[in-house]
Amino acid sequence: MLRRSRPLAALCAVVLLSGLAACGSESDSADEATGSSGSSGGPEEVSFTGEVGESLTAEWSGAIEQPEETTVETLVEGDGEEIAEGATVSTYVYVGNGSTQEDVFSDYDNGAPESIPNDEQVGEVFLEMMDGATYGSRVVAVTTPTDLLGPGAESNSLGLGADDSVVVVMDLVEEQEVAPTPSSDQAEDAAPDSQPSVVSEGGDPVGLDFEGIDEPALDTPVQRVVLEEGDGAKVKASDTVTVDYLGATYDADAPFDESYSRGEPLVSPLSGLIPGWSIGLDGVPVGSRVLLQIPPAYGYGTQGSPPNIPGNATLWFLIDVVEAE
Structure with missing residues (x-):
């Protein structure tokens, strides 16, 4: 209960060096989440069902090879405004092991979204996923443990091996209100x-x-x-x-x-x-x-x-x- 509330709370020890009512886009649907409405569909070996901001289920058909560099695609393009630099985004995050075809982390399972800032503290993978994206979107990245977790990759708590591929999905639900700034940062x-x-x-x-x-x-x-x-x-x-x-x-x-x-x-x-x-x-x-x-x-x-x-x-x-x- 006392732990720092930060993006990917269950991963903060490795991702950052260290629940709110959500709503999906009105145009979201289970079909759209699989990429059948003009979106790219993401990697061929996995598809995702469920509405943005409500649920996400991964369906694997094969293993994914570890990429040489991170790739990012939009599965569902939301009809909200483009996410501004420095904005804090209410986001459901999913992480899957593409090599073993296993789910290793999901905010949907945890019951609440993350509040993730669109700035350098979240790392390059998340920044790339939010770059140019709009609220209501579902974005997928295929990456490596090192690119996602940085120096903490070797001792990560997700069971990801050094040679595994990693699939990350972000449901970018809505801009998160920020708490008022105290008049002093001292006690x-x-x-x-x-x-x-x-x-x-x-x-x-x-x-x-x-x-x-x-x-x-x-x-x-x-x-x-x-x-x-x-x-x-x-x-x-x-x-x-x-x-x-x-x-x-x-x-x-x-x-x-x-x-x-x-x-x-x-x-x-x-x-x-x-x-x-x-x-x-x-x-x-x-x-x-x-x-x-x-x-x-x-x-x-x-x-x-x-x-x-x-x-x-x-x-x-x-x-x-x-x-x-």
Whole structure:
């Protein structure tokens, strides 16, 4: 639940060096998705059925040889506007192993689209697929693990071998609204009475009480209250941290996630978590208990993290910093 919400969330560790209601084009149909309405149809060895933004099924008839260079074709041409440079696109992504004829990743299976920016952070394959494309389109690329995943190709989590071919499909549904930019990218130390109070049972936190607390504006910077200050080394944004935590949205009846009842602290690089954690924990001594208020731009943005975190949600996290190194 805390992981950074980025394009290809399940692949972010290798793709980027590191759910929303979607709608297809009115002209989309299962026949069009196979390329029978004047589109190229993509590679002969695989066809795709299902409407853009609703579903995608791959039907394999043979293996695909690894290409010498990435090729991109349009299966369905959408009737929306051309995707602008720098726009954030609500996109369903599918990845298949063309050599073994297996599905290895699908946002349709995961139940929500990705919010993918049309800029250099997503890599050349995705940039080429979005170049000149229109909203409502279905685009396919045949590529290699190295071209798709870059330096992380050798240790990828998709089971792709170095000599495998890779088939990537993007359903470019619609332009994604961007969360308001906070008025500062630094954490602000807040008064304790401006934040919810901690509810505990048996000594462990179980929730946050928002009585008397107004919902903040979406552009409010990260707010930080150090409830208990530790005496350890100060956390750096580059650290891997060990923490116990509890997270909640405004006036929620229950946390959307917490580690206290599990008895297993979270261990993770801060760089792999939502940006609000790096901003809020930077400089906090190990051993501290901190309450953070995180705006959507530094949390899960307009996409949210269904089903428990809606789009444009301000998040609150109670965090016990156990270790940082």
